[in-house]
Amino acid sequence: MLNIRYEKTTNPKPLPEKDNPLKFGTIFTDHMFAMNYEEGKGWFDPRVVPYQKISLEPSAMVFHYGQEMFEGLKAYKTDDGRTLLFRPNKNIERANRTNRRICIPEIDEEDFLQAIKAVVKMDEAWIPTKPGTSLYIRPFIIATDEFLGVRPSSTYLFMIILSPVGAYYPEGLNPVKIWIEDEYVRAVRGGIGEAKTGGNYVASLAAQMKAHEEGYSQVLWLDGVERKYIEEVGAMNIFFKINGTVVTPKLNGSILPGVTRDSVINLCKHWGLSVEERRISVDELLEAAKDGSLEEVWGTGTAAVISPVGHLRFEDTVLQIKDGGIGEISQKLYDTVTGIQLGRIEDPFGWTVEVQ
Template sequence: MLDIRYELTQNKKEKPDESALGFGKYYTDHMFIVDHTEGQGWHDARIVPYQPLALDPAAMVLHYAMESFEGMKAYRLPDGSVQLFRPDRNAERMQNTNHRMCLPSLSTEDFIQAVKALVKTDEDWVPHQEGTSLYIRPFVIATEPHLGVRPSATHQFIIICSPVGAYYSTGINPVKIFVEDEYTRACPGGTGFTKCGGNYAASLISQVKAHDLGYEQTLWLDGVEHKYVEEVGSMNCFFKIDGTVYTAPCVGTVLPGVTRMSCIELLKKWGIPVSEERLPVADVMKASKEGKLEEVFGTGTAAVISPVGELRYEGDVAYINDGKIGEITHKLYDTLTGIQWGKIPDDMGWTVKVD
């Protein structure tokens, strides 16, 4: 268990208008930090006022992208209390990321303790308005000043929080997706399954291209054959074709999303067939032409469920469900958000109270 020291601010910030939060624009009064030193382990856990970091210009995170991060949320319930959604899964995913990136990890218990402690400290920042939440960003950075490629001897694990509204300005309305057929996001043996900043930096060029064509996001294909659908830039992706729901397998090139996992568990509970076999994009476009592409949606902590109304691949466009939200997409959204915001009972055992 972490021995957390508290250094609370005397100058609390003015809170933003909950009806105009956007995403990732505002930050709470405090942040959590714990240091890691090779040979000593984790030490000096503390909650301090939100402030700029002091880093040596030679800190290895700045030169070799030695970092990892997570994304999760705290939700305000109807009775005013606050809860988390499957924080143990975020802890485990971060441990897997850190192993691949040669970074140290907190135990699952310490990770959840740190998250709870910060959320409890800044509990008045958890917004109350419908559809809002407190986004939580844990991350690890390599802090040793060294210009050489090897694992760092010192690190910091930090958590910051941001009150947020909907990730997409369009809300739950269907988004338009561009299928990337030129660039590669991830290859077998790489870091595609991790949450590290380099993955996202490398994806931006395609996102810019998609935006220039009038599309909100990019759907990536596999890096070897450019044939199989994998994931969207900030989401896992699902395709309902002729009654079966397909999503890419987590075999090293796709992020194992917590929302993805939760959707699969719900679909199986409801008796809906789910396939995690590789799905060729050609089969998706063919299903569209045959009228069998019934629903497409993305899943992720930020957006929760994002219906897709249009896919563009090599100049060919698939229109899904007349641009409307599909039945299964809507049911998943209502069920997940209902559990997260405490509007329906959590019969899956996914939520953890912050107390």
């Protein structure tokens, strides 16, 4: 168990105005969690301190070799005033899987959860309560050795910052338009596609900019070898309902194993729907759209939760999914996941964890 020290801010910020819409990831709370690592000493000095700038040498290895990881999860305020986390242990498991892949020391899972709870409890007043809002939690680790050479760092800084947020996409729950990318590649099996590290996201920016210029919200990636199998969207995993069956790309080492993805698979099976995790080609997708068997498309992710897809574009072909509106399963999944997160409906899986 961590012996966390606390330093409360003497200059608290004003809380966001309740009637003003929250843009995603632009406002940060009063406090943050921090903890250091040294080889031979381990993780030490866990602390909750005022949100502040950090000082690093220009030679810090994170700037030169990208040895860093991050996670994302949320806290929610229930109608009766409790604070709930949604499946934090899955995010912690994934964080340590990323750590192993990029040679960052792992953090004990109980310590990790204690750190999240500590900083969330400190800034509990920042959790928004308007529909569609939540408190976004961003844990991350950076390499801090002052050294120009390619090797794992021997020192690290672990931090958790918090941000009250609204919808990730401006469209909210309205269907988004997705561009299927055929020029750039995000990741390949054996690389770091399944790790949550910044390199995967910077690799997506050129294609994302191209898609935005054409009026599309996000990029849907194809596999990096054969360039024909669907993988994931830039900020989400992807699902298709084809002839009554829910289909999502099988995890293959280049796809991020999303917590919301896993939740959706469990819910669909719980409801008796047929679910397949398998390879799905863009040709199969185009054919399903052409013959009318493509009934619904949606993305899943911590930030967006459930994001219905109304249009897909591949090369010069634009596909409208049914009537371009929100599908029945997308709506039911959104209502169920957010209902569990907010403590408003039964949680048959034991997914929520209370911050006390």
